[in-house]
């Protein structure tokens with residue numbers, strides 16, 4: 001893989017697109033279907049790569065970037081709906097010159113002389129998510145997200161819960177009409193929601209837009225109903241009749257029908273008024289109750305809109321004048337290290353609270369230790385803080401002239417602040433991680449959820465939600481506590497939503513898992529980079545828990561024979577060996593492991609040797625057509641079992657597998673007295 005520093009912009013853009021897709025797929029598998037398809041390590045690697053590229057190319061951050069997404073689409077998902085007319089995007093301008101050019105282009109296209117006024121409607125560009133609402137005979141029948149512009153998700157039930165969405169339109173309405181608008185959350189509601197999420201131990205939303213999107217895309221409309229979502233209507237899609245001659249008139253119709261229309265929208269007589277409107281909205285930006293990232297201009301006359309039409313996915317009759325991200329300077333009071341649920345140490349800047357675009361910012365992420373060094377920010381510095389609408393506040397850099405003489409470069413800790421275990425940063429990685437997997441309180445919840453999950457201990461009736469609740473009430477803290485739960489059966493039965501039957505079933509499910517195959521046990525420990533596949537490799541190689549435990553304790557020492565033995569396992573290698581060594585180097589991990597092992601019967605793994613080497617040293621020839629596997633597959637299988645596969649039969653051949661219509665080779669084998677196998681016999685031998 002190419003180092004991020006060497007990527008061209010085009011390569012970075014391509015790779016970000018690929019990463020967004022791969023991460024979305026993994027999220028969907030993990031959260032949506034609860035069935036991970038890739039290891040945690042592979043997933044982390046994708047995310048880290050994505051973050052690294054985005055840091056290098058901030059302008060390329062995609063609107064669907066995984067770094068901006070919280071959680072994933074719900075299981076099952078929503079039905080897809082096709083929009084009557086496609087939902088388009090807008091071209092951008094960034095200054096008065098760009099805007100004048102946009103207007104001049106439209107004028108030229110329409111052949112308007114300077115004496116004819118070009119009227120616009122200006123509207124604040126709210127940073128929410130656009131939706132398409134279909135009304136038939138004035139009745140709300142369907143609501144959909146934008147999706148890819150052609151097809152969105154059917155979120156009708158959720159939209160019905162919005163107080164500002166009229167279920168039935170007042171007055172005269174075309175018999176069928178698509179109305180478009182923006183669903184959003186105010187800054188105050190967003191902050192309150194995040195505070196509530198934090199108190200409940202739930203994930204935080206990165207920004208109001210994310211919060212609005214996450215709230216709308218809930219499978220349970222009751223959750224959406226409880227979220228403070230607002231709506232402004234601002235556009236028209238497919239319609240059976242045109243309800244107005246101009247956009248301004250159309251906005252009035254929308255209001256008559258019962259929609260909220262942004263009260264700051266304004267009819268602008270010409271280019272000069274349009275440009276002045278931008279200044280006015282930019283000045284009001286920080287005091288608005290919602291995030292905006294620009295002003296949208298639409299040519300007022302619908303007939304002109306129609307003539308102007310589209311280029312690609314952008315109308316020639318509308319444009320977004322984008323604002324620069326909001327910035328402020330303040331003092332960096334401290335850098336605090338947070339331990340994430342996967343053990344990642346993240347530096348967080350503690351700031352003298354400062355108003356950035358109407359939101360009080362007291363903290364900002366510094367990503368990782370390289371980032372601190374690269375930006376050279378030091379405690380005591382005056383720093384520039386930015387809110388780009390989309391992202392968590394960022395530190396852009398320090399103001400060097402205002403650095404206090406005593407400010408020293410920040411020294412990143414090599415111990416986990418949550419549990420005191422060593423924090424390790426593997427070569428080539430940006431993130432330092434805590435190695436106290438089984439004992440670190442910051443990671444406990446995530447670890448326990450993984451521990452009981454389907455590919456690990458697979459404890460029925462102990463899902464993510466119960467784990468969180470039990471932890472909150474002190475019933476669970478570390479993995480051994482799970483096997484102490486049966487002693488609390490009465491207590492669990494008395495819990496809200498439980499009862500005797502559920503409690504008994506849970507106890508049974510736990511007891512049933514006291515016997516566990518070694519591979520599952522290893523996987524359950526949640527050691528970094530040890531997913532199901534690597535756990536199987538380890539189990540097969542070491543055979544028993546006792547052997548594995550003993551060898552790992554020795555492998556802690558760099559240079560020990562046990563360490564090189566571990567690193568030499570095909571599929572493991574030195575990096576994974578180091579992760580294992582780090583885990584076993586923490587004595588409290590070992591103690592927890594021993595406690596756990598004493599409560600369980602860990603089953604030995606089937607030894608690898610006979611399995612692997614069933615045909616070791618043998619020479620095999622395939623002839624004729626095999627009905628159940630291709631020749632390359634048969635060859636690969638034989639080689640995996642240790643055999644050498646050749647084309648011609650000689651005295652040195654040990655086995656000839658004869659499929660249908662085997663000819664001279666089978667005859668020659670018979671002449672030489674070489675064992676001849678039918679396809680079925682071959683399959684038996686290979687253990688298929």
Ligand code: IVH
Pocket residue numbers: 088089090123124125126127128129130146182234235296315318320
């Ligand atoms: S009009 C062809 N009006 O901006 C016209 N869009 O970049 C399409 N947006 O997806 C949209 N405020 O989510 C329009 N007053 C406004 C808007 C607005 C915000 C968003 C919308 C759209 C994006 C286009």
